[in-house]
Amino acid sequence: MKSPLTLLSASCFLALSAAAVDPTGMWKGAIILPGNAELKIQIQLEESDQAWKGSIDIPAQGLSGFALSEISVEADRVRFAMAGIPGNPRFDGKLSEDGKTIAGDFEQGPQKLSFRLESTEEALTLNRPQTPKPPFPYQSKEVTFPNDNAKIALAGTFLIPEGEGPFPTVLFATGSGPQDRDETLVGHKPFLVIADYLARQGVASLRYDDRGFAESEGDHLNSTVDDFAEDAIAAIQFLTQQPQVNRDAIGIVGHSEGGLSGPKVAAQEDEVDFLVLLAPPGVPLKDLLARQHRDIMRAQGLGNDLIDLAISGLDEDLDLVIDASISQKELRKQLMARSKVRIKAMSAEQIEASGMSEELIAQNIRMTVTPWFRSLTREVPARHLENISIPVLALFGEMDIQVAAEPNSNAIQEALRKAANPDVEIKTLPQLNHLFQHSETGLMTEYGTIEETFAPEALEEIGAWIKVRFQK
Numbered sequence: 001m002k003s004p005l006t007l008l009s010a011s012c013f014l015a016l017s018a019a020a021v022d023p024t025g026m027w028k029g030a031i032i033l034p035g036n037a038e039l040k041i042q043i044q045l046e047e048s049d050q051a052w053k054g055s056i057d058i059p060a061q062g063l064s065g066f067a068l069s070e071i072s073v074e075a076d077r078v079r080f081a082m083a084g085i086p087g088n089p090r091f092d093g094k095l096s097e098d099g100k101t102i103a104g105d106f107e108q109g110p111q112k113l114s115f116r117l118e119s120t121e122e123a124l125t126l127n128r129p130q131t132p133k134p135p136f137p138y139q140s141k142e143v144t145f146p147n148d149n150a151k152i153a154l155a156g157t158f159l160i161p162e163g164e165g166p167f168p169t170v171l172f173a174t175g176s177g178p179q180d181r182d183e184t185l186v187g188h189k190p191f192l193v194i195a196d197y198l199a200r201q202g203v204a205s206l207r208y209d210d211r212g213f214a215e216s217e218g219d220h221l222n223s224t225v226d227d228f229a230e231d232a233i234a235a236i237q238f239l240t241q242q243p244q245v246n247r248d249a250i251g252i253v254g255h256s257e258g259g260l261s262g263p264k265v266a267a268q269e270d271e272v273d274f275l276v277l278l279a280p281p282g283v284p285l286k287d288l289l290a291r292q293h294r295d296i297m298r299a300q301g302l303g304n305d306l307i308d309l310a311i312s313g314l315d316e317d318l319d320l321v322i323d324a325s326i327s328q329k330e331l332r333k334q335l336m337a338r339s340k341v342r343i344k345a346m347s348a349e350q351i352e353a354s355g356m357s358e359e360l361i362a363q364n365i366r367m368t369v370t371p372w373f374r375s376l377t378r379e380v381p382a383r384h385l386e387n388i389s390i391p392v393l394a395l396f397g398e399m400d401i402q403v404a405a406e407p408n409s410n411a412i413q414e415a416l417r418k419a420a421n422p423d424v425e426i427k428t429l430p431q432l433n434h435l436f437q438h439s440e441t442g443l444m445t446e447y448g449t450i451e452e453t454f455a456p457e458a459l460e461e462i463g464a465w466i467k468v469r470f471q472k
Contacts, residue, residue, distance in 0.1 A: 060448020156208030173258030186448030282411030397432030
């Protein structure tokens with residue numbers, strides 16, 4: 001779950017490089033991250049009117065053609081910077097004698113890493129081996145269905161397994177922010193991978209684009225958590241009308257914020273027969289967001305004193321965000337004033353190390369004051385979970401620093417105990433991050449560097465759990 005208040009490194013870990021006598025052309029390589037993970041990058045350099053110009057692509061972070069700044073080429077040294085990126089990322093590289101490689105130091109905030117590039121003519125591509133490829137042993141149908149209350153149409157993909165139905169069926173509920181039906185992120189398509197796996201196990205599914213994104217109608221950021229729950233209810237109603245769907249075996253697979261939406265919908269809609277919750281919030285969202293902010297900064301290597309300084313007043317900020325009596329305009333004004341006071345109390349070195357900048361703060365505040373985010377901060381998951389009596393599987397990743405496993409799994413366990421729910425299974429899977437990838441650090445900057453989209457053991461947990469309960 002992403003929090004606009006916690007994205008101090010949302011566009012983190014950017015990089016570049018160059019050459020010596022004539023570094024003109026394309027360079028492909030990587031920044032070496034902690035744990036020897038590689039953040040793959042591609043640089044394009046050219047000299048024009050006696051001035052160097054360049055750009056960088058970082059496919060794992062969705063960055064393409066980002067303009068380089070402060071490019072200098074002196075003898076065999078090549079240096080670059082990336083203006084406007086938190087932590088003031090810089091490269092200082094040396095061109096090899098044969099002119100084929102550039103290697104050196106990459107610095108961003110308090111971190112100092114190494115990088116290596118090679119001259120190339122082939123564009124950089126991401127390797128995502130789990131992305132399903134045809135032919136498929138199931139039917140895939142493009143569908144639309146209405147949310148009559150909102151007067152919008154939502155678009156999705158309905159997968160139907162081979163064989164005789166009706167089939168157990170799951171509806172996918174995405175995480176925070178505008179998401180497509182596959183929950184696409186840094187080249188990964190986790191919902192597509194899960195849907196493909198389940199279809200091969202005899203489980204049908206519906207994935208759909210969030211309202212206001214991709215092919216679905218509506219306005220995302222001016223909608224609320226309740227609005228998205230209403231969209232999911234419309235999707236459930238669509239499924240009940242499909243002859244291939246077993247109406248006694250309809251479930252929701254919700255990831256992150258979708259793990260909040262699932263119980264919220266199930267508490268209102270009798271047609272929901274089970275829940276599979278992936279990294280679901282269990283503690284009140286205000287508490288989750290505050291912890292998330294601290295955990296991310298700690299994982300980035302910042303000390304406790306700097307973290308305390310950087311997030312001082314965060315609880316009070318969230319109280320303002322939650323307060324429905326404060327207008328959007330007034331909230332923006334108050335948050336901006338509070339941020340300026342916080343920045344003023346920090347030295348230039350502390351600001352650089354924490355990745356804070358006026359531009360990033362303004363960007364985060366624009367997101368924070370939206371109806372979606374304000375509604376999210378008011379959510380208390382236990383209010384829905386305490387009304388859930390259907391079977392529940394909740395999976396967490398040990399390395400997750402966005403929805404920490406221990407406090408959230410404990411809160412979900414307690415809420416479902418209060419509900420006297422007789423069928424609950426909650427597991428924390430070793431070494432998995434928020435996306436359920438095998439991970440070294442859990443940091444968001446690592447997501448795109450990992451080729452795995454969704455851990456096989458997590459797929460097996462989901463498939464086996466559904467099979468035991470809902471397949472003949």
